[in-house]
Amino acid sequence: MEIRGVQSVEYNVAQYCFPSNNLSCLREVRTRSETAIMxxxxxxxxxxxxxxxxxVIISISHFKQLHTPTNLLILSLAVADFVxxxxxxxxxxxxxxxxxxxxxxxxxxxxxxxxYIVVSASLGNLVFISIDRFIAVNxxxxxxxxxxxxxxxxxxxxxxFCSIVYAVILLYDxxxxxxxxxxxxxQCTVVSDYAVAMTDLIVTFLSPCMAMISLYVRIFHTARKQIKLITAAASNVCELHSKAMVAKKSEHKAAKTLGVVVLMYLICWIPYYICILTMSTISTSSLTLNIFSWFMYINSCINPVIYAFFYPWFxxxxxxxVSLKILDTSSSFKNLFPENS
Incomplete structure (x- = not known):
């Protein structure tokens, strides 16, 4: 009973980040099991x-068949998520x-x-991916x-480059x-006033996201029309149009997959910016803001999972x-799309 009492007292004693420094911040006191689980x-x-x-990075970099403009954008997004x-x-x-x-x-x-750089670069890559898919379908x-x-x-x-410049401007002080x-x-805290936060909201979230949503709405509208036209014409020239239909379906599937990536990005980001809208002063020391920030970070883990579900090549x-077959000198020329050969 005495041991338990001593333990409970130890957890209630104030602990410091740097015990030898009189100006040290207080450290969060948790039980060992809580700390270990977290x-x-x-x-x-x-x-x-x-x-x-x-x-994703190794796949697109190694296999020659994946060296396409779209996959290059996915590679850039994966680098940001990797960081x-x-x-x-x-x-x-x-x-x-x-x-x-x-x-x-x-x-x-x-x-x-x-x-700020990796977050802004991710959003920039998603905007360019949306433009790429829009051109491919339209x-x-x-x-x-x-x-x-x-x-x-x-x-x-x-x-x-724009992400770096923007981060310097925003975080210069x-x-x-x-x-x-x-x-x-x-303690390491970044504090921004409401005006700066609103500017950041418009520049790095609302404007790019509205552009992406607009592009994907037009993409899916065009895709529906194209599939109807191909289906109607397929009865006249079966073989030619079957090949065209396979190609179109491939483009539409890519647009759909990357549309899901953008959707998940929005879902993970919206709570963070809703939180910002309710705060007069934005500080990284805020527990609520830190929790919603983790939704954004988790998005970096979700993107490759989406590729795994939708892309057979991944x-x-x-x-x-994983099996180290890429160590073979000829592995970079492997056909990852046998159904199209």
Missing amino acids: YIFFSALSGCTVFLNLL VGLIVMPIESIRMIENCWYFGVIFCSLFPFIV DPLRYNSKVTMRKTMFCIFLSW HLCNPVVHSSCVG KTSAQHI
Whole structure:
């Protein structure tokens, strides 16, 4: 009975992030079992995000058949999601569990900068993916001339470059003085006023999302019309139109798959921005904001799962990667679409 009493007293004693520093912040007091469960959960989520996105990155980079403009955009999106799983998730989980910042002042200034870059780049990639699918479905005959690898690489560069510039503008004060809003040692907080938050909401969320939704509404409207026309004409020239129909269905399936990616992105992001709308001052120390931020981070793990369900090539390439068959010098030329051969 005495041992139990001592344990309960220990959990109620205030603990500090840096016990040797008199200016240290208070550390969150949890039981060992609670801490262990939280670390296991967040570690598993982070590991899963890294592993799945690494499969996408290796697949598209290794297999020659996957070197297409659309897959190049998916690769860029996977890189952003990979960084979220490798850097953002582990650090955010430690900060959320311990309520302490153990990574120093320099990384305190850089970490929000990294988060803003990968988040903005993800959204930029999704916008370009929407444009790519819109051209593929609405103007298929001129798609190859309009959408080239060089143009796609420029769009990816533009997306990342604009994300970096935007992050510098938005976080300039924090980059110069990262501890200005810290009340004690062991705290890393970014504070934005309502006007900045609304600007961010419009620039990085509402405008791109409205554009994506508009594009996908037009894509699916066009897809319906095209399928009806192909079905009506198929009875006259069966073989020719059956091939055309297979090609069209492939394009429509790709548009549908990437439409699901965009939809899940919106579902994961909307709670975060609803939370921002209810706050007069936006601070990363807010528990509610941190919880909704995790919805955005989890989205980085969902995207590869969507590819696994909808793309047969992802399953095939993942099997070759896991089984180390890609070590074969000729594996990069493997046909991942045997049904189209």
